[in-house]
Amino acid sequence: MSHPVDVHVGKRIRHRRWLVGMTQQQLAERVGIKFQQIQKYETGANRVSASRLWDIADALSVEVSFFFEGLDNDSATSSASEGLPSDLLGDKEALDLVRSYYAIPENQRRRLFDLARVLSDVA
Structure with a gap:
């Protein structure tokens, strides 16, 4: 089972990639890995190492801290209280x-x- 932090970071990677209009293949090429690895990161199936997260942040033009934003508020109860789906980024x-x-x-x-x-x- 994936750790909740890995899942959150993966969702943030996918979120930013979509916002900038980049495909998994394009991100993988910029980082120097295969797109299947990006898929695994985005689902939280594989953990992202610190150095790889640094490279991904650079490729997506964000600070590394972007991937951890909202981690404290990433529970279904906080989202439900705002009237939002629990997995808005997904x-x-x-x-x-x-x-x-x-x-x-x-x-x-x-x-x-x-x-x-x-x-x-x-x-």
Whole structure:
């Protein structure tokens, strides 16, 4: 069974990779490993060594600490209290929505954000 920290780090790797629009193959090539290893990291099946995490952070243009953000709040109870799914980072639709959102020009993005807040208050 995978350790919860390994699973969390893997989800953060997948999350960042999706946000920047990179495939597992592209990330693997930048890090110098096979894409199957990236798959194993992302599922938490294999632990990521410190040096490999450093390389992945560099390839994804984030600090190493990014992969540990939210670790204290990574429980189903904290997510449920906010009305969010327990595995938001693992939800393909949510990640696609975030990526699409940030592809919108900033002034239109702000208007879309305001609309979403109004609609969520109505629901």
